[in-house]
Structures are given as C-alpha cells and as structure tokens.
Amino acid sequence: MLKHLKKKVYEANMQLPQYGLVTFTWGNVSGIDRDRGLFVIKPSGVDYDKLKPEDMVVMDLKGNKVEGDLNPSSDTKTHLELYNCFPQIGGIVHTHSPWATSWAQAGRDIPCYGTTHADYIYGSIPCVRNLTKEELDEDYELNTGILIADVFEERKLDCMAVPCVLCKNHGPFTWGTDAFNAVHNAVVLEEVAKMAAQCEWINPQAEPAPQCLQDKHYLRKHGPGAYYGQGN
C-alpha cells in the first residue's frame, strides 16, 4: 500500500541526518497522498540507521492508523492537523535543528535580514506561543497543529509563502509541496536562522531587508514573473 510514497518518505527521512539536521531520532518527515486522503510518517523513536521503507506508518486524515506494525511518530497529530488546515502542502518535517531550535527557545520570530531568506520565505518566520496547561493536558500534539494554523490565519500568512514555523521552547516545523521539498525548506530554515543570529551579533541594530528587496527576490523565484532557474 502506497509503496511509492513510503519509499519517498523513507528517503526524505534519511536526508535529515545527511544534511546534519538531526541528532539521534530527533526528527520526522511525512508525505501525503491527497487523492486517497492518506499520509505516511516515520515510526516513533526508531534510529535512522535501522529505518527501512516498510517501517513507515500509514495514517488517515482522522488520525487512524491504516497500516504499519510500529507506532507512528509522537508528533503525528501535529502533522495531521497541518495537512487538514493547509490543503496545498504535500510534506511536513519536524526537527530539533540547532539554530532554528535556539530561536524557538528564545521565543522570537526570525526577521528577514537578507535575500537568502527572501528567496524562499516571504517575511518573518513566526514563533508561536506556548500552549496553556489546559491545551497541553487536552491534546498536546493536536493543539500544537491547531495553534500553528490559527496563527497563520490571524497573521494572514500564506502557508506556501511562509513554509515554516517555530514552536516556542520546542523547535521548528517546515513543509512544502512534497516530503523532499519540506526537507529542502528545513535546510533553508536552519541556514537562515544561523545567519540571522550572526547578523545580530555583528550589528545589534541591524534592520530587516527593505521590502522592495524582499519582494524582488521572492518574486524572482516564485509566481508568474519568475526568472530564476530553468523554468521547469
């Protein structure tokens, strides 16, 4: 079942240690088949060097396990909620990558200090608040997803233009058109988070990039007038 997607999600999971984004089992990738309404996710707490494509767990969009011998990632309900709220996305990544997690621990949005950021992410990267004790007790992982979606709605953010978020005192989630693209955005986020911290270190009064430069770079790569790349 979903053999092709399982292989893809497995390979995307294996990219996390290759890109230096995870220590031990601190990360997970999922990918969705929108036609069938099913998503595939890494099992919980399995070492990357022991992971196999057939270990991937298949879930439906109500949170039922449809196939798989292992328990799905403990963050599965967050993935589920994001798939339900953001219908355009095809893959999700959660990691504890060091620089993005440091910003999440610091509880700050990451300002757009340059074109590396603007090439992929339109505007600041939001850091959402802590859940209340009640939200935690009720359903920690599900309420994390709900909170992210609420913040995107409140701030009028397009999930495809801002493909990442920080959860305060926890770490980042990123997403994309599919599992590989979500991993790509996780790499971008870590690099952007590192350079934003270094930028403030070098100049504590640093200002975000001018809006016209942010627009120029984002639109150079995205939308109808894009001219970066080979036009595929």
Place this chain on the structure above:
Amino acid sequence: MLKHLKKKVYEANMQLPQYGLVTFTWGNVSGIDRDRGLFVIKPSGVDYDKLKPEDMVVMDLKGNKVEGDLNPSSDTKTHLELYNCFPQIGGIVHTHSPWATSWAQAGRDIPCYGTTHADYIYGSIPCVRNLTKEELDEDYELNTGILIADVFEERKLDCMAVPCVLCKNHGPFTWGTDAFNAVHNAVVLEEVAKMAAQCEWINPQAEPAPQCLQDKHYLRKHGPGAYYGQGN
C-alpha cells in the same frame, strides 16, 4: 574476566571520538557489573586509535585494581564514588566536550530552555562548586565524586532524571543505565549546552520552558504513561 563488559566499555569509549565529544585522550567511559561489584574503565592517557578491548582496567568498588596491565583513568575515583552513591546507574562518561565545558568554565547551571532538554533531563543541569584547597589536596578525584553526590542530595535530584552534572572550571560527567546510555546522554548534554548558549545570545531575557511543557515532554518519554517510541 568480564570479557563481555570490557568489549562494551571499549566500544562505548570509541563512540566518544565518533560523536566528536573528545580531542586526543580527553574523555573516558566506564561500565559496571553490579552483581559482581566490579567496574571496567578506560586506561589513562591512551590514544583512542590505539585502544583495544583488552586494555580496559577492572576495578572493585573499594578502588582496588582487580585486573589490567595499565593504569586506570586518572578520574577513576570519581567514577567509583558515583557508582557507590548512585546505585541505579550502570555507566559513566567524562569528557571535555566544548559546549558543556564552556558552561562548566562559566560556572553556571544550564536552564531548561526547551523540549530537547526536557525529553532527557528533568530541570536544570547543576554546576557544582570548586573544591576547596583542602579537598583538592586530600583526594581530588574522590572528593569530586562526593561533592556531586552531596549536591544531588541537597537539591533533592533523582540521578536517573538528571543524568549529568558540570564540575566548575573543569567539565561534565554524564551517566546512564549502561555505558552506551551514558554516552548517549553525553551527546544530548553537548547539544543542549550549545542550544542554551545560542538561545541566550538570541534573547538575553529568554525564560526557561514552562513547567507544564517540561513535565509533558519528560513524561512523554519516561515513566508509566510514556508514549514515545515503540514501548520496548
């Protein structure tokens, strides 16, 4: 004698350079056989690329060398004292890993800024004071172990819930259920120490994670209600 344990402790020692936790010979791992009351430890000052399983030194819990051609690690009495005071632990690691050592040099406890920390360590990581000149002169390594145990008692810390400590102006000790688990915790400590420093850099007013979030994550992985991983 203790052939199996020697091999395990040897392999755990070899993980230290693999995980980037040691430069030269700046680290040592031990593991204990509680039934026989004997522990196995790395010899002092031997290069990792020349180390062999049969070089491991066997000690009893009174500090007598029971087997081995080489001198045991110069930190052996600290290991000894920790095994005597913390009967639940099965392995101990000492390193000079850069971020944990920087916090030890700074003489500060590491606050729990996020879930990466809370997943493994319940509350702050204590930094114990310097020994007095008298304690140093009497028995440096033994008194280091005694001080650690005293601090855990005074602060009412459970050694299994806080599997690590910083010794001021020196470096970290970590421990665990066995030698491999102690190395695992040494890796966690280094990652947590790095992200805590970066967090304070990004936001000098950063606050520790809310207690309810720390509880949630620690208990998600530990204790009777744990649901992280595959339940083994």
Place this chain on the structure above:
Amino acid sequence: MLKHLKKKVYEANMQLPQYGLVTFTWGNVSGIDRDRGLFVIKPSGVDYDKLKPEDMVVMDLKGNKVEGDLNPSSDTKTHLELYNCFPQIGGIVHTHSPWATSWAQAGRDIPCYGTTHADYIYGSIPCVRNLTKEELDEDYELNTGILIADVFEERKLDCMAVPCVLCKNHGPFTWGTDAFNAVHNAVVLEEVAKMAAQCEWINPQAEPAPQCLQDKHYLRKHGPGAYYGQGN
C-alpha cells in the same frame, strides 16, 4: 567553443560545495576570455551534483547569450558589469557563504583586524548600500554591478587589492585573476569574516591592525618586493 574555459569554470564551480561555501544552488562562478570578449558562467538553479562542463553558458560583454541550452545564472548581469568595469579581473564568484553573508546582512564593512586579511585584501572590505526601489525595478542585477563599480571609484579602491565586496542584505562577490583565484578569494573572505566577528566578540573595543603591519603583510605577498612563496 571555449571548451577549455568551460571546463575550468565548471571545475571552479564544483569547488564551491567542496570548500563548504554553498548550500544547494546558492552560488555561481564565471570566467572570461578577454581576447574574445566572452565569458562563461554557471546555468541558473542547477544542482551541483548534476552540473556538467557542457552546461556552462557563454555570454558576450553586451549581455547576449552566445552559446548554451540553459539560462545563465540570474546574477549574470552583475558579472557582466564587473567584467566591463574591472578590466584586470578574469573570474568572478557569488555565494551566500554564511559569515560573509552575515556581515552583508549586518550592513557593515569588515575591518582589517589581522594579517590573514592583510595578506590578501588591502584595507576594509566594503559593504555597498541597498539599491533604491527605482534601481531595483529598472534592472536589479545590472545596477548591482554598477553600484559596486561606483563605490570602488568613490573610495579609490584598486579592484586587484580589494578583490571582494559585500552587497547589503544580500551577500558577497569576489573576483580574481581567473575563476580559480576568485574561488580562492571567496574562501579567504569567509575565513576573514568569521574571525572578524569572533574578534569583536572577544574584544568589543578591538582596533584594526596598525597600518604598517597591514602594509608589511600585503607587500610581503604582492608587488615588486614580495618575498612570500617561491617567486613564480
């Protein structure tokens, strides 16, 4: 056409990931044949692990594509303008290397804090201002090149003595006698940018190296009295 130069520019491009200067496709190298008035540049947005020598694009100095199936780098007009304004240079590199980009985002010139810098670069590394909205709208990449050349003229900088520049909120350009030398200077810039940030961290009141020391080191390697190396 220009088979030899294409191979060289291809190899220089492949050095960027080898030296850790680029993530994904965030960089490009070009090289020029001054006799023919043609330069060769990396195609836009092509992964380094799929790049081939024959993918290189040939451009003339008016900005026309002379040969190549793929679109040239989106930064091509900046390269073009630099070749036109700096007739001594033979190769150009653009990257988003983390430390140089952090300085660019911080909007500061990099002071000459030591001989590592002075051995290669005479005086501060300039950070040029943002383009205005009008300049951006008119021709972003061309006006970037014009601005760089203007700043070098205003500040009376010799492009061979200062083989690099930072574009505010964007990143660095470096150049040299050929494509390989331009990559060499990109590595130097990244190392110098890192050590300048660390220097200010260690001593916020740090002063640039004395002028006589800067002169000594620069002239030890460059010009008629040079005595570093083997005199080739």
Place this chain on the structure above:
Amino acid sequence: MLKHLKKKVYEANMQLPQYGLVTFTWGNVSGIDRDRGLFVIKPSGVDYDKLKPEDMVVMDLKGNKVEGDLNPSSDTKTHLELYNCFPQIGGIVHTHSPWATSWAQAGRDIPCYGTTHADYIYGSIPCVRNLTKEELDEDYELNTGILIADVFEERKLDCMAVPCVLCKNHGPFTWGTDAFNAVHNAVVLEEVAKMAAQCEWINPQAEPAPQCLQDKHYLRKHGPGAYYGQGN
C-alpha cells in the same frame, strides 16, 4: 641530509590540515636537530597536497639555508630566534587557526578558565604587542621572535610550561619537545581558545580557575609527582 627529521617535519606539517588548523598554506612546522644545530622547515607557500618530504628546507641557527631547492617559510627567522632563545624546544608551529587568531586579533591574553587549559599550559596564554614601525622595517620576522622571547623573560614564563603565544593582529605560535608535540599543542591552543570565548559569552563575569585547581591539573600531568597516563 637529516632524512629522518625531514620526514618527521613533513608528517607534522601534514597534520595541520588533518586537524583543521590551516586553510590553504596558512601554517608551517619546523623541527630541530640540536646536536647538529640545524632545523628543518616547510617551504614557503607550497600547497599541502603537493608537499613532499624532500621539499623540506634545512637551515642553520644563523639563518643560512644549508640545503633545499625551495625558499623556506617566510616566518623562518621567527622560528630561528625561538630556537636560539628557548634551548629546550624541539619543534615549532605557526598557524592562523581561527579561534587562536581571533584572540590574537582581539589583542588579549587567554585566561585559564579550566582544566583543559591547565592540563597543558600553566597560567594565561600571553598575547604580545604589535611591533613598532621601526621593528617592522628593520626585520619583521626576526623581531617577532625577539619580542616573544623578551615577553617570556619579562613575565618570568617557562617556555616548556607555556608552550604557546599569540602575536597581536596576527596569530599563534606553539612549540614543544619535537615537531609532533608542537602540533599537539597547536590543537590544544585552538580548543582552549574556543572554549574561553564561549565561556565569556555564557558568563561575562567568569573568573579564571582557582590557582590550586590549575596547580593540581598541571602537576597531575607534569613533573615528578605526575600520575596521569602510563608513566612513559
């Protein structure tokens, strides 16, 4: 001539890139045969991946080239002066390793913040002043060596207990009993320099390690009462 020493100095030079201490040709190692009064040093500006044992240059202690087709390192006279002033040393290393160089650029001594430092270096690591313009013009490299020796004399430092120095706005020199030991100390210095900077970052009010702890660790490894290692 000195075939054995050339091989050793060659191998010690090759350790610099292996330990991540040099970029390009930014470093050199020498070793001395005290009986013959001759030392062997890396040629100037030769890439490490092209270096061969037979490229090593043989110098006498008056600064004459005794053997070798290539020019010796541009820092040769500094090595020469150190061999003349510090008769106990058998090898010297110069690098631009990033953290040690950042401290040199910052113009500060490195305080002894912990036992990693105290295990190898007794007390602070001195940073010597800039040469005056007159000293630079007269003989830069020779006067650098003279200044280092003067500072050690003024501060009553034992060159074997403090096997390293920082030259302001330039970088470190380290030395040891032979070429390999000098490289070992260069690795120690870089690690100590990194952790001292990080320590001050985590606690700007951090104090050096208590003198009794510094004594304990230094004497645990050095001198008649040493008990670290296997007593060889």
